[in-house]
Amino acid sequence: PVLHFLRFRRGDLDALVDAINATGYGLTLGLHSRIDETIAQVVGRARVGNIYINRNMVGAVVGVQPFGGEGWSGTGPKAGGPLYLHRLLGSRQVPPAALGLGAAASADSQRGAIDELGAWASASARGELAGLCAELQRTTLLGSRWALRGPTGESNTLTFCPRGTALCRARSEAQLLLQIAAAFACGADVLVEASALATSLRGRLPESLRRRIRPTEDWLEEDFALVLVADDCAVDGSAHDGFLLHRGALVPQLCASNDGAFAYPLYRLLAERVVSANSAALGGNASLMALAD
DSSP states (O other), rough: OOOEEEOGGGGHHHHHHHHHHTSSEEEEEEOOOSOHHHHHHHHHHHHOOOOEESOOOOOOOOTTTBOEEEETTOOOOOBBBHHHHHHHHHHHHGGGGGGGSSSEEEEEEOOOHHHHHHHHHHTTTEEEEEEEEEEEHOOOOTTTTEOOOOTTEEEEEEEEOOOOOOOOOOOSSSHHHHHHHHHHHTTOEEEEOOOOOOOHHHHHHHHHHTTTTEEEEEEGGSSSSEEEOOOGGTTSSSSSEEEEETTEEEEEEEEOOOSSTTTSEEEEEEEEEEEEGGGGGGSOOGGGGGGGO
């Protein structure tokens, strides 16, 4: 075994985490610190499926530390997590109440784009789209944070975060708007193939939304975390959910099942992150932070 030490300046911590994210892998990360701000800084920036604070990084327990990574380290949902059975069943809709976790501690954040799209739809007399945006807003798990059960002296938190950019492929404006709404409801930016359809739609949207929709001449040269396709637009010609091998990673490819609010399974558009912290180690007994078992 080789143990590699890398020293870094305190002010370069963000750059270090960014470098770790840039590797494309994101299974587990361990951090030892008694400074709350440092913990929050790393947890908020790292794109890693399981983060362990002041404890060992092995022994994930079903229902306590659901296990699974991001990027090249996993496609989700997490093994032993509340969405795992739904994924095996191919569920399209998973309302928060179905998770069996009680009430979410918070549901903040990156939902501004879906609100703006809904407002634009209302102002443009697109009542059906406005209703769709409202339903997606009520249903998305984006930003929700759940406390999981666990042993005394340990906290385990499950959070639903944006997975990344969504490549959207559609042949009609209605289909493309449905994909954009689903992506925005899950905090994702949108990548579209440059076409007259995409250019026309993008030009009619507010500037704040246009910035989150990027056209491309060649999507094969782009980075994206998931693919949303309509009907016969699937990359492999299939009309079923599956995966696309892109740049060495398995990228979820989700096909519309209908034209309603749950045409795409929203939970598949999100990344699950679990933070397991030895809460006792943040107290006065520094020996609790020992690396030994």
